[in-house]
Amino acid sequence: MNTQRSGSSSLTFDRRALLKTLGIGAVGLAGVPLLSACTGGSAPSGGSSKTMTFGSSASDDVPKRAYQAVVDAFQKKSGDTVTTNTVPHNDFQNKINSYLQGSPDDAFTWFAGYRMQYYAGKGLLAPIDDVWEKIGANYSDALKKASTGPDGKMYFVPNYNYPWGFFYRKSFWAQKGYTVPKTFDELKTLAAKMKGDGIIPIGFADKDGWPAMGTFDYINMRLNGYQFHVDLCAHKESWNQPKVQSVFDTWKALLPYQDPGALGQTWQDAAKLLGDKKTGMYLLGSFVTQQFTDPAVLADIDFFPFPEIAVEGQDSIEAPIDGLLLSKKGGQNQVAKDFLAFMGTPEAQNAYYSVDNSNIATAKGADTSKFTALNKKCADAIAGAKNISQFFDRDALPAMANNVMIPALQSFIKDGNVDIKNLESQAAALYAAQ
Template sequence: MKHSSFAGSAPDLARRSLLKGVGLGAVALAGVPFLAACGGSGGSTDSKSLTFGSGSSDDVPKRAYEAVMAAFKTKSGDSVTANVVPHNDFQNKINNYLQGSPDDAFTWFAGYRMQYYAQKGLLAPVDDVWEKIGGNFSDALKKASTGADGKKYLVPNYNYPWGFFYRKSLWEQKGYTAPKTFDELKTLCAKMQKDGLIPIGFADKDGWPAMGTFDYLNMRLNGFQFHQDLCAHKESWDQKKVSDVFDTWKALLPYQDPAALGQTWQDAAKALEAKKTGMYLLGSFVTQQFTDPKVLADIEFLPFPEVAMEGQEAVEAPIDGLLLSKKGGQNQAARDFVEFIGTPEGQNAYYKVDTSNLPTAKGADISGFTPLSKKLSETIASAKNISQFFDRDALPAMASNVMIPALQSFIKDGSVDVKNLESQAKALYAAQ
């Protein structure tokens, strides 16, 4: 999510209010001028303290990182000063933040959105940290944490799969069964609508949530590699494969919440909790919104149904973690902090508070996994391919300046101009 070359006027990185995820928590705060709250310290070099910039502003992930900081201080004696900024604002101002006075360590994402800032020289490599913790991570996680220069920049904390979430009790009451194919999904939606429900909860006020639907339909129709190549603009937008994605999506539009463009993902989560919607396509961070234990225990997960070529081999499971700013790389305490988040001990501290995300380190305590967490974990483990998210895999400007308005327009009237998408993509990618 960013902009042209992310220069001076911080591009509108396509926010992923999401979720805390990738760490984050999402609180939309339009207009905070400049991440002023974040990192005025400019990165400390005191070896016994560090500053930590966090976009995990929702209550659950915020408290989870507080638990991590407390555990780190107990273990090392080093103190961490956190600067928590509303999620969307953190994302949207990241360019100015990193070029200004950033904190030593900060929450961010894997994929292109990490590699971009590494190439700009705004991050400190953490290969020395990986020499100590590398054995805790899978090859897929190692790859996702590596920049284009072959150096490591991210220490993964957790990831979270996207799929349909629903209330088990509602489905049992109505006699619904989980769809395995797209045709079965459409049939189920028609039945839900007849039963007076909004079949698919949907919220796209912030722009990024609809990318999840696009990514899944694209991967299910055209395959994981095509998703990667389209995001990298190795494939063109003005071709039948892309038009087919939107044409297939049109079949779902009548079943998606008509109020989507006016509500946030948190609003749609409340509708699911209230049993006003039959299911909701989002990342597992959606469960952060369910504070009633009975409701949380009633949530079930359904992988996105197969549509065409690759069945359900690919799963969208973005990876969030910690990075060091260029200045932070000079602070040993900051290096120790990002190392800590890459250990079972650090991730256990996080997961005890935020169970909506799945720890990535081998050896992390999963004995307390709920049936839902086990299913989410198994979904990721059994996937042949794991994608990030469009706004993490693609050029930031393409995600925020082109895709968000295009998808919102499509949701509104069901039309899209793929030739226009291609012309904008050509100009943006050529400028890199």
């Protein structure tokens, strides 16, 4: 969501990777594998005032080293010891429910939005209002709102966010004479031209299930507006209505131009194809640039926002926020609180950015002097947006995102068909059970 990233998300996020999770509404642990079994367990947090454990889903190389840079800086500054337990990103997200009910680490990587609020509402997180008393001035009101739980208490410390858009290679486009589309019709015309040139127009990868949500969200917001996106995710709007059907009908026009191998590819696979000039453009979060290790290729990457379709032009942007939370157990550990307070400073976010410059730091005062032209464009796109969405798997009920939308979107990608009446039936049952 970089992975997000997500995708975080990571997005990471990486951020944005997300498979079908366990039934989130179920509280029982019988027969459920605990995430701590993947990490080798957590050291006790209450026994020592100078140690803590940190559960990280940043398993890809770049974000893994970036979080280690933050840990190193914190340990040097505080003299405390942080034991990091890194788990493959998809595994971390798949087992988060049982993880938080079992033996979680003191602090862990996660996301803002509904995904944070849900677990806060279940009493599985520790509030950190005292941490926010120290770092609150470093964040905008929008970021503070995104970090607030359903009870009005603070739970989340933002580290970075990242825009979703179409990424492409500038030199390749210049060579072919391609120009950035401003409208959906122009996007389709460009895609047809690329296909005629023997190129896969739109890189696409949905083996892990979550990337297709970005396309759904953008078409939905461009057709129906940001508020409809939020209300649909909250099930304040029905899935069984013409507005939702129009999203899929509009998307169907892109299916002939998306990579036909999408369901067998990870987002990293699709990134490589873009870098190798085998695809023309790729809709993903800016964490995609983590995959371009050749400086010449990275310098050649540019991006443009999802084109306008109808009601709102390009006012809304998907820019998920990734950061840190405390488990309920971690709330008893002052070192863990100190670590989250450190994460909310320009110093910590500069340490992260020194390794992973694919994301945009959220703390005021973070160093932007080393921003590349692409970083600046990403930051400007977020700053200039009237509405910032989190990404479907973060704005919606977890079980709806994972158990319903992932298979529905993968089926749609495969054959272009979707049953919105069935989507509504499942959504009604899931939301009513909360």
